[in-house]
Amino acid sequence: MSPVSEFIIISEFIIISEFIIISNFIIISEFIIISEFIIISNFIIISEFIMLRIIFLGTGGSLPTRNRNPSAVMVNREGELILFDCGEGTQQQMMRAKTGMMSLSSIFVSHFHADHFLGIPGLIQTMSFLGRKEPLTIYGPEGTGKFIELFKALGYFNLKYEIRGVELSPGDTVEGERYVVRALKTEHSIPSLGYALVENPRLGRFNREKAIELGVSPGPLFAKLQRGSPVEVDGRFVRPEEVMGIPRSGRTVVYTGDTRPCKAVLEASRDADLLIHDSSFADEMADWAEESMHSTAGEVAALAKEAGVRKLVLTHISSRYTDDVEPILKDSKKVFENVIVAEDLMELEIPYRPE
Ligand SMILES: [Zn+2]
Ligand SMILES: [Zn+2]
DSSP states (O other): OOOGGGEEEETTEEEETTOEEETTEEEOSSOEEETTEEEOTTTOOEEOOOOEEEEEEEOBOSSOOSSOOSSEEEEEETTEEEEEOOOTTHHHHHHHTTOOSTTEEEEEOSOOSHHHHTHHHHHHHHHHHTTOOSOEEEEESTTHHHHHHHHHHSSSOOOOSOEEEEEOOTTOEEEOSSEEEEEEEOBOSSSOEEEEEEEOOBOOOBOHHHHHHTTOOSSHHHHHHHTTOOEEETTEEEOHHHHBOOOBOOOEEEEOOSOBSOHHHHHHTTTOSEEEEEOOBOGGGHHHHHHTTOOBHHHHHHHHHHHTOSOEEEESBOGGGSSOOHHHHHHHHTTOSSEEEOOTTEEEEOOOOOO
């Protein structure tokens, strides 16, 4: 093992000169253990840190304003891009936010009001021009299949990749890479869904000292234990549960689309890391919020409080608050402190919870 003086320390990474770092994967010929990363001889790597970033591309209500685009929220999870809604102009917001678009794997549409889907035809055509080959899946409530066919037939162009439309019902789940997206029953004026992105539990913490104490040599055997296999040392088997802590929870992000405060969102948001909720109006507009099937800041704050969410972001902000969102923020803060009003191009990193 090289002495520490040969290491270069860059934030959470420790790099030895001959290492190559590709994203969070560290390839190395020696072994070393660094905070969240466990790296074991000859190409290994058990990376426990997965980036989860939320980019608010469109935070306006039904009417766009000069500084708020219609609805679109992007999740960047370790380079995989997922869109929740795709209002008009989303592709240009992606350019402004420098998110890239070719890594977009799927779009989850909350409902087919124009402010939530009009960006799709333009975006799919641009990706075709740019030479996309990978399929794109668009999920949504009943009627999704019909709309996808319309998008594909809109204008004269040859789509060079496959677009799949998948209709979801409340409770359905879509499997991703160590996460699922669950469809939630929301309450709006037309068929609608909210979505909860729920990460799988993470591995428990690896007790390196204990493993050494039990006679396991650092190296490939560490990796084997981490993958859940027992290893043999001097005729005795060391089991993973002897050296691994209890699994740690993954992160949960809930996106509602347009809705009244409702039970499915409350349940999905229990202990969630982030709730992104329709908050079209301040409480002064409670009657109209009810009639138009949207939510007020105070109503959403009460739901967030009851659910025990860690952070609340209010979005789908009505054009009547173009110059001042203070009424929305004030009504929410009265009930729930950890809240912000979304702004276009705002980005949030969702950290793991402290242990
Ligand atoms: Zn809307
Ligand atoms: Zn709507």
